[in-house]
Every structure is written in structure tokens, then in C-alpha cells.
Amino acid sequence: MSDRIKVFAPASASNLGPGFDVLGLALERPGDVVEAEVVEARGVEIVEVTGADTLTTDAAQNVAGIAATAALTRLGPDAPGVRLWLHKQMPLASGLGSSAASSVAAAVAVNLLLGARLSEDEVIRCALDGEAAVSGGIHADNVAPSVLGGIVLVRSCDPLDLVRLPVPESLRIAVVHPHATVKTDEARRLVADRRFEISQAVANLGNIAALVTALHTDDLELLGRSISDALVEPIRAPLVPVFGEVKKAAVAAGALGCSISGSGPSLFAFAASKTAADAVADAMQAAFDAAGVRSDRYVGGVNPRGAHLV
Amino acid sequence: MSDRIKVFAPASASNLGPGFDVLGLALERPGDVVEAEVVEARGVEIVEVTGADTLTTDAAQNVAGIAATAALTRLGPDAPGVRLWLHKQMPLASGLGSSAASSVAAAVAVNLLLGARLSEDEVIRCALDGEAAVSGGIHADNVAPSVLGGIVLVRSCDPLDLVRLPVPESLRIAVVHPHATVKTDEARRLVADRRFEISQAVANLGNIAALVTALHTDDLELLGRSISDALVEPIRAPLVPVFGEVKKAAVAAGALGCSISGSGPSLFAFAASKTAADAVADAMQAAFDAAGVRSDRYVGGVNPRGAHLV
Numbered sequence: 331m332s333d334r335i336k337v338f339a340p341a342s343a344s345n346l347g348p349g350f351d352v353l354g355l356a357l358e359r360p361g362d363v364v365e366a367e368v369v370e371a372r373g374v375e376i377v378e379v380t381g382a383d384t385l386t387t388d389a390a391q392n393v394a395g396i397a398a399t400a401a402l403t404r405l406g407p408d409a410p411g412v413r414l415w416l417h418k419q420m421p422l423a424s425g426l427g428s429s430a431a432s433s434v435a436a437a438v439a440v441n442l443l444l445g446a447r448l449s450e451d452e453v454i455r456c457a458l459d460g461e462a463a464v465s466g467g468i469h470a471d472n473v474a475p476s477v478l479g480g481i482v483l484v485r486s487c488d489p490l491d492l493v494r495l496p497v498p499e500s501l502r503i504a505v506v507h508p509h510a511t512v513k514t515d516e517a518r519r520l521v522a523d524r525r526f527e528i529s530q531a532v533a534n535l536g537n538i539a540a541l542v543t544a545l546h547t548d549d550l551e552l553l554g555r556s557i558s559d560a561l562v563e564p565i566r567a568p569l570v571p572v573f574g575e576v577k578k579a580a581v582a583a584g585a586l587g588c589s590i591s592g593s594g595p596s597l598f599a600f601a602a603s604k605t606a607a608d609a610v611a612d613a614m615q616a617a618f619d620a621a622g623v624r625s626d627r628y629v630g631g632v633n634p635r636g637a638h639l640v
Numbered sequence: 641m642s643d644r645i646k647v648f649a650p651a652s653a654s655n656l657g658p659g660f661d662v663l664g665l666a667l668e669r670p671g672d673v674v675e676a677e678v679v680e681a682r683g684v685e686i687v688e689v690t691g692a693d694t695l696t697t698d699a700a701q702n703v704a705g706i707a708a709t710a711a712l713t714r715l716g717p718d719a720p721g722v723r724l725w726l727h728k729q730m731p732l733a734s735g736l737g738s739s740a741a742s743s744v745a746a747a748v749a750v751n752l753l754l755g756a757r758l759s760e761d762e763v764i765r766c767a768l769d770g771e772a773a774v775s776g777g778i779h780a781d782n783v784a785p786s787v788l789g790g791i792v793l794v795r796s797c798d799p800l801d802l803v804r805l806p807v808p809e810s811l812r813i814a815v816v817h818p819h820a821t822v823k824t825d826e827a828r829r830l831v832a833d834r835r836f837e838i839s840q841a842v843a844n845l846g847n848i849a850a851l852v853t854a855l856h857t858d859d860l861e862l863l864g865r866s867i868s869d870a871l872v873e874p875i876r877a878p879l880v881p882v883f884g885e886v887k888k889a890a891v892a893a894g895a896l897g898c899s900i901s902g903s904g905p906s907l908f909a910f911a912a913s914k915t916a917a918d919a920v921a922d923a924m925q926a927a928f929d930a931a932g933v934r935s936d937r938y939v940g941g942v943n944p945r946g947a948h949l950v
Contacts, residue, residue, distance in 0.1 A: 350838070352846040485850040486843075491865065493853050525835035528660070531844065531871055533796075536662040538845050539852045540795040543803050546856040555801065561841055 334367040335443055339435035339637035340479070341420050341628075342427035343505060343591040343598040344471040347557035348537035350521075354427070354471035355481040355497075357505060358630035360420035362428070363640065364394060364435035366443050369411045374398045381418035392416070393429045394436035397460030401440040404452055412440050421626070423511035425592035427472030433460030434476040438637040451490055453477055458487075465514040467522075472592065479636035481545065497632045498548045502607035504585070505628040506576070506614040507596040512569050517593035520565050533560035550586055550602050557587025557600065570595040572621040576614050583613035604629070644677040645753055649745035649947035650789070651730050651938075652737035653815060653901040653908040654781040657867035658847035660831075664737070664781035665791040665807075667815060668940035670730035672738070673950065674704060674745035676753050681721045684708040684750075691728035702726070703739045704746035707770030711750035714762055722750050731936070733821035735902035737782030743770030744786040748947040761800055763787055768797075775824040777832070782902065789946035791855065807942045808858045812917035814895070815938040816886070816924040817906040822879050827903035830875055843870035860896055860912050867897025867910065880905040882931040886924050893923035914939070 340361040344354035369375065374389040389395025394416045402409045414436060422428050437456040441448045448456070457473040474482040474492050485491040537556045544553035567573040570590060576597055580588040584606050585599035597614060601607035611627045618625045650671040654664035679685065684699040699705025704726045712719045724746060732738050747766035751758045758766070767783040784792040784802050795801040847866045854863035877883040880900060886907055890898040894916050895909035907924060911917035921937045928935040 349845055349849065351842045352849060483846065483849045483853065485846040485862075485866065491846075491850075493850055493862065495853065521838050525837065526841060527835065528831050528871065531836060531841045532661045534841065535659055535844060535848050536793065536795040539659065539662060539793045539848050540801075540803055542849045542852040543793065543805065543856070546853070552795075552803065556795065561838065 334365050335439060336363060336365045336640050337435045337439040337442065337637055338363050338640045339431045339438060339476045340633045341431050342472045342475045343503065344427060345559070345562065345590065345592060346541065347559050347587060347589040348534040348541060350559070350562045351469040351471055352484045353481070353538070354475040356475040356479045356633035356636060357426070357503065357628060358633045359628055360426070362419055362431040362435045363417040364432070364439045365415040366412050366439035368443055369413045372411045374402065374411065375413045377413055377415050379416045379418065382422055384422070385418065393460035393464055394432040396463050397433035397437040397457045398440045400456035400459040401437045401448065401453070404448055404456060405444055409444055412443060414439070421507055423513055424507050425512060425590065425594040425596040426505065426507065427476060427592060429464045430457065430461050430472035430476050433457040434473055434637050436460065438477065442639060450477060455490065465518060467518055475636070477636045479634050481632055483542070495542060495545045497634070498545060498550060498553070500602050501550065502601045502604050502629065502631055504599045504601060504607040504611035504614065505591060505596055506611055506618065506625050508571055508618050508623045508625045510571055510595045510623065512594045514593045517566055517569060521562055524565060526561060530560040533558070553600060554586030557589055559589055563589055566590055566594055570597065571623045572617060575621065576617040579613040579617035580610050583610045585610045644675055645749060646673060646675045646950050647745045647749040647752065647947055648673050648950045649741045649748060649786050650943045651741050652782045652785045653813065654737060655869070655872065655900065655902060656851065657869050657897060657899040658844040658851060660869070660872045661779040661781055662794045663791070663848070664785040666785040666789045666943035666946060667736070667813065667938060668943045669938055670736070672729055672741040672745045673727040674742070674749045675725040676722050676749035678753055679721045679723045683721050684712065685721065685723045687723055687725050689726045689728065692732055694732070695726070695728065703770035703774055704742040706773050707743035707747040707767045708750045710766035710769040711747045711758065711763070714758055714766060715754055719754055722753060724749070731817055733823055734817050735822060735900065735904040735906040736815065736817065737786060737902060739774045740767065740771050740782035740786050743767040744783055744947045746770065748787065752949060760787060764800065775828060777828055785946070787946045789944050791942055793852070805852060805855045807944070808855065808860060808863070810912050811860065812911045812914050812939065812941055814909045814911060814917040814921035814924065815901060815906055816921055816928065816935050818881055818928050818933045818935045820881055820905045820933065822904045824903045827876055827879060831872055834875060836871060840870040843868070863910060864896030867899055869899055873899055876900055876904055880907065881933045882927060885931065886927040889923040889927035890920050893920045895920045
């Protein structure tokens with residue numbers, strides 16, 4: 331049959347402080363890899379999942395399988411079948427868009443394998459089908475940056491309306507992932523069940539508008555002041571071990587701003603240089619260590635590329 | 641004594657769809673005028689209010705008097721007294737920042753009269769003292785654009801953190817004021833008493849972020865799509881006679897977007913040219929007329945100047 335291809339889709343940090351469900355950025359690493367080849371039998375077969383013991387190879391239950399199936403469906407009744415290998419190269423339930431990365435890698439792989447006839451928006455919709463299966467709601471703030479790269483604004487999911495935002499050249503991100511898990515659907519339910527005062531919304535409206543301005547004007551101080559979340563962070567902070575201490579350590583070490591990545595427990599911090607971001611990651615890991623919580627770190631820039639062939 | 645000076649402060653459209661309490665822009669007209677002169681007696685005397693029968697000349701009760709008193713206080717114990725004439729040249733309780741315009745004109749006049757020693761931020765704080773007296777809460781989205789001109793983001797009121805946003809060159813605004821009044825404090829209480837779902841906040845977060853991007857990239861189509869308010873417009877629309885019909889008429893006539901200005905009942909619509917804005921204002925007034933509601937209109941660009949000597 332055809333040659334096998336291999337696609338990498340990056341992890342993503344979403345929300346970015348005030349932007350619950352609407353802002354996300356692609357990380358340089360980690361990410362997931364999907365290998366794919368065409369087969370005669372219709373439908374999707376997942377041959378193997380490496381890097382995660384708990385994930386099924388049942389294509390109807392695995393987010394990569396669901397996204398790949400959605401891509402085949404969009405490619406039309408003449409599309410052949412595909413066989414996939416999913417290589418999880420990042421932690422599950424970490425707040426770094428793990429299910430999105432798997433979904434995106436699979437949808438992009440199927441599309442590239444079969445002539446790249448789907449638009450970026452269509453690929454994103456396919457990946458959202460996968461994401462929705464585990465996260466308990468449609469939100470494109472991980473999938474969109476994983477497909478497109480960069481920092482992406484999800485103005486609306488229905489209809490899908492995405493806006494790419496500029497990335498200040500010196501911006502660096504320190505992501506620290508403590509060894510704990512937060513189930514996305516449970517973290518989302520906590521938020522969905524809550525009712526909010528207008529003052530909480532107003533605080534986030536002011537901060538997200540300032541954050542977007544900061545990106546457009548390369549104003550890293552304003553960016554830092556804008557990383558503030560009056561809606562969701564107060565609800566989810568208790569899910570992250572020693573959240574307050576780690577955030578305080580990040581800011582004391584020079585972070586422009588720090589908040590929870592996605593549903594957590596990973597935290598992200600912005601910094602104005604690689605050196606500063608390393609120092610911030612050091613401080614965050616030390617604060618987790620002090621509480622007996624082991625952690626991993628990912629320090630880098632915003633990934634300008636979305637999912638791509640490797 | 642000293643010469644008398646005269647200051648004009650522009651009206652303002654605030655909220656601008658998704659940006660409750662955080663976005664506002666200065667209109668070319670209408671606006672209020674304050675004349676001021678130095679007197680020996682300490683404190684503020686309001687000699688006369690023209691253009692509004694219902695406003696008091698008691699400086700402790702009139703927003704212009706309160707703002708002028710705040711400016712004198714900030715100027716220090718050696719500041720002399722001032723005598724003011726307030727000329728209301730715009731409707732009260734219209735959603736166009738009427739109390740803000742009076743407060744700003746008074747604060748700016750006192751500052752200019754006494755050596756212009758207050759910074760723009762300090763002048764804004766003085767005007768906010770006046771505004772707070774009538775509106776039932778501190779919100780700077782009328783006062784800030786009336787002082788600074790242009791489109792202003794209020795990232796935070798406490799501490800005051802204002803960001804000037806760029807104004808697309810071809811942007812025009814049609815404001816239509818139906819002859820009805822909405823009391824700001826009552827309209828604010830309606831919102832303050834309500835609790836909101838996260839999905840409503842998410843919709844506004846996506847739209848305000850897109851709106852700010854549209855201003856930075858001169859993308860009037862995106863600007864139009866972003867004029868959408870899931871938080872406050874649904875609550876306040878019933879306060880505006882035939883709101884739905886007028887908004888529909890604006891959009892049908894080519895408006896990029898249309899929503900309530902401030903607490904209403906005035907509506908604003910964005911358009912891409914003066915001609916388009918005139919056509920939109922025609923359509924909006926016709927829709928009010930059809931319901932037997934008389935109205936005034938103000939069509940123009942964003943006022944690049946804030947309050948100034950005339």
C-alpha cells in the first residue's frame with residue numbers, strides 16, 4: 331500500500347490567564363506523534379498506542395481514532411481506510427492539551443495521507459470531534475493552536491471563527507507540570523456549575539483586551555499585568571498542589587505573569603528571555619519540590635508551526 | 641480676578657458590545673461645556689446650569705461640582721476657589737456619558753485654570769468622583785475617553801490602568817438617542833443583581849479580544865462580528881423601546897455592528913464610511929419613528945481629542 335507518514339502535533343497552553351476557552355498557544359514541546367498509512371479496509375484501525383498504558387486502541391473510543399474517523403468522513407465516501415500508530419509523548423490530563431495533540435496529529439495525518447484536501451478549519455473541526463469526546467464540551471483553544479501554531483484566539487466555536495495573534499519576539503514560556511492529574515471533564519464541570527458576578531467578568535474582559543493589545547504592541551509589561559483570571563483560576567487553584575506558593579515563586583523569580591495552563595495541574599509563566607524563563611522554571615520546580623511534589627518542565631518560545639510531517 | 645475659561649468635554653459611547661465597563665470611545669458631539677474662573681472664596685460655587693432644568697447648582701450634589709471639588713483637593717490646600725457655569729448640551733440619562741461629560745469638563749477646567757498641575761490620570765480620578773455619585777459604581781469607560789479622546793480600554797479601575805487603542809481611519813459611528821431615559825444606577829443594579837453562566841463570559845471574552853485585534857489590524861469586518869454582548873445586552877434590551885427592530889434596521893442598512901451605548905437608551909452602530917453611517921442612522925430613526933418614538937442622531941468619527949479649551 332502507500333508509504334507510512336508521521337505527524338507531530340504540539341502541546342498547547344490554553345486560557346493564558348483571562349482567556350478561558352478562547353486563548354491558546356502552541357508549545358515547542360512536548361507533543362504527540364501519529365504514524366498513518368492507507369489500507370483497503372474502510373474505517374480507522376489503531377494498531378498501537380505507545381507511551382500511555384491507559385489508552386485504548388479501540389478507534390471509536392480513542393480521541394485520535396475519533397478525529398481520524400471524522401477526517402475520513404469529511405473526505406467523502408470514496409476515502410479508503412487508514413491504520414494509525416499513536417505515540418503519546420506527553421503526559422495525560424496535564425492541562426497541556428494532550429487529547430488535543432493526539433486528535434490533531436491524527437486528523438492532520440489522515441488529511442495529508444489522502445491528498446490534503448481539507449482546509450485548516452476542517453481539520454480543526456475533525457480534531458474537535460476527538461477533543462469533545464473527552465473534555466465534556468467543545469472548546470478549540472487547544473486544538474486550534476496545535477493545528478495552526480502561534481497564539482490563537484477562538485472568537486467563536488459555532489461558527490468557528492479563529493484569529494491568529496502576533497507573538498512578541500522575545501516572549502518565552504516556562505511550563506511546569508507537577509506529577510498530579512486533573513480530569514478535564516471534572517475541572518470543566520466545576521466551572522460550568524458555578525454562577526459568576528458581573529465584576530468577575532469585567533475583570534477578565536479588561537485583562538484579555540489588554541493582553542491582546544500587549545501582543546499587538548510588543549508590550550511585555552502590559553502582557554504580564556494582564557495575566558490575571560477572576561473567573562476560573564479561583565475555582566481551579568485548589569486542584570493544583572501548592573498553587574499559591576508556586577505562582578508566588580514564579581513571580582518572585584521574574585515571571586511577567588503566571589497562571590494555570592488549561593484545566594491544570596500544569597502552570598505556565600511568561601518571561602522576557604530564555605534565561606529569565608529558565609530561572610522562573612527553576613523557582614517553580616523548587617516550590618513544588620519543597621512540598622514533595624515532583625515535576626517536569628518545558629521551557630521555550632511559542633511554537634510558530636502547527637502540526638507537521640516529521 | 642482671573643479670566644474666565646471655557647472647556648468642552650465630549651460625550652462617549654461605552655461598552656461597545658462585549659466590553660461592559662471596560663471599553664469606551666469619545667464622540668465628536670454632543671458634549672458639555674463648563675466655564676470657570678478663580679474666586680477668592682475657597683471651594684466651588686456653581687453659578688448657573690443651563691440646558692437642564694432638573695440639575696442642581698448645589699456643588700455638593702452636582703457631578704460637576706463634585707469633580708471640581710476633587711480637583712481643588714488634589715491641587716492642595718493653597719488652591720483658591722472656583723466659580724463654574726455648567727452648560728448641558730446633551731441629554732441626561734441617555735447612555736452617552738452625560739454625567740461623565742459634565743464631570744470631565746469641570747475637572748479639566750479647574751485643572752487648566754490653576755496651572756494644569758494634575759496628570760491626565762489625576763483628572764480622570766477627579767471626574768470619576770463626580771461620575772460615581774450618580775452612576776452607583778466606579779466605571780471609567782465614559783470618563784476616560786472623554787478626557788483622553790479616542791477609544792480607551794479600562795484594564796482596571798483600581799489601580800487605574802488605561803490603554804489607548806488604535807482607531808481605524810474609516811470607522812464612523814451612528815448614535816441614535818430615542819426620547820426615553822434610563823437611569824444609570826437602576827440599569828447598573830439590574831446587572832449587578834444578576835449571576836452569569838461561564839458560557840456568557842466566554843462569548844464576551846472571545847468578542848472583546850477579536851474587537852481589540854480588529855482595531856489593531858484595521859479589520860472592520862472582524863470589528864463588526866465582534867459587536868456582540870451575551871452578558872448585559874439581553875438584560876438591558878427591554879429598557880430600550882423597540883430595541884430589536886432598531887438593531888435589525890441598523891444591520892439591514894449596512895451597519896458593521898450595533899448595540900446599546902452605555903446603559904441606554906441610545907444605540908450606537910459602527911459603519912465603514914460617513915455615507916454608510918448616515919444611511920444606518922436614517923434606518924434606525926425610521927424604526928423608532930415607526931413605533932412612535934422620537935429620536936435624535938449624532939453621526940461622526942471617533943473624536944481624537946479629549947476635553948479641551950474652547
